[in-house]
Amino acid sequence: MNIRVSDTSSHPLDPLGWSPRVSAAFDAASRASEHPLVPGRVSAARRGGSVVRVSGGDVPADHSPAVLRDARADPAAAPCTGDWVALRRSGDTWLVEAVLERSGTLVRQGIAKDSHDQVLAANVDRVLICEAADQGPNVGRLERFLSLVWAGGAEPVVAVTKAELAGDRLPEVVELVRSVAPGIEVHVVSAHTGQGLEGLAERMAPGTTWVLLGTSGAGKSSLVNAVAGRDLMDTGEIRGDKRGRHTTTHRQLLSMPGGAVVLDIPGVRRIDVPGETEGVDRTFADVTDLAGRCRFRDCAHGGEPGCAVRAAVDAGELDLSRLERWNRLRREAERNRARGDARLRSEQTRKWKTATREGRERGRLKRGGR
Known part of the structure; x- marks a missing residue:
């Protein structure tokens, strides 16, 4: 039973x-x-x-x-x-x-033409994207991470880590992060001084599942240990070029003292946006909203009349580099979707050829092997 x-x-x-x-x-x-x-x-x-x-x-x-x-x-x-x-x-x-059926996944796009996507974590409620204050932020990377999280159905949260190392640049760093992640919760934290840890710990409610996402050296392991109040994860040294060494080489599930669950995954070196534009459009919601006001539905946001996007750029309301990054990531997402469709078609063709070959063999055997 x-x-x-x-x-x-x-x-x-x-x-x-x-x-x-x-x-x-x-x-x-x-x-x-x-x-x-x-x-x-x-x-x-x-x-x-x-x-x-x-x-x-x-x-x-x-x-x-x-x-x-x-x-x-x-x-x-x-x-x-x-x-x-x-x-x-x-x-x-x-x-x-x-x-069992998944909800909220973190999926890394397959890179090779015939490669499959890789699910990094499943059943995720929130993803804490860690950007080290002393190393950036890298706005292009942050936008990629945000697109990845939105595409998987989880909620992104940003942590500006190692706040004590930014010095007088900290307000500038935080302002830049907020400009790239409008409407998204941003925590300024330091595992060394304890800054911002209490607020982040309160956010990690019992029964919720979190993933920490970031490059090696972003302070993910130190942050988890600081929030937990004990060493749950190994921490690694920082190299001379300020890039971290991988301290997590496999994925595991950690139970936090406050009742949340953290899925520990290795630092991510490369992120290709998934083959759907939904995640990109949510990351660039400000640009997407402007695009919806253009006179023509197929507006390419170049020199077309009635383009609300170009009007915002000309008025200084939208940074041109952000528009260019939106276009770049949308093109990348469309290429990845086309590549995925081509792989599926190739697999279907292979299965069809295999079934045809097996059918012919069965027919030959029925005829006495002739």
Whole structure:
């Protein structure tokens, strides 16, 4: 008999973000399975298996044949850190029987023509984008990170870290970040002095899932330790060029003292925007709003009459470099979407050729091998 867990009044996995949505997804998986199932959340992923946190703690689990088959067809479907899964016992081994429907993902676009997207974290509520005050900010990188978060369905929050190292430049740095991220919550923090930590800790509500996103050296590990009040993550030294060394080389799930969950992922060196323009347009909401006021719907925002975007640039209300970055990221998103469509078409063609070849072979065998 399958285990039903639809009563969420007090569930052992509440501290990990258990919700009515997850409960309903698990109940659906239970009804579809002939095996008794147990819910859990992936705390670390590895090739062919995962470490899953259940009510009794972390357990190693292999992936069932069905999960492995789905992952071969689409690597993005493989269990990743943050996934809610349904487990079953097979002798002395735990098996991931199903990956439950995701909500709020952080997906890195495949770079090669035939490469698949990579899911960095799943079931994310908020992403804390960390920009070191002494290194920037890099506005182009910040806009890419924001586009990535919006595209995945999570809420972005920005932390200007290492505030004590910026000196007199700190107000300028914060103003620049706010201009690139209008309407987005910005925290100015220092793991060294404690500045801003209390406000950030209060924001990390019990049962919410957070991901810290940023380059190596942005102070993500130090920030988590400072908010937690103890060392949950290793911290690394900063090189002479002020770039950090990777202290996180795999993804894992961390429970914060205040009740939030942090998905620890490695520092990201390169981010290509996903193949949809929605994330880009939300990041550049000010430009998108202006574009909606243009006289012509297909306005290219060049020299067309009635262009509200160019009018804002001419009036000094919109920075020309921001408009150029919006155009650049939209073109990149469209290229990535086209590349993804081409890959899908190629895979469908390959499957069709394989099925045709197998059909011919079956026909040959029916005719006696002739």
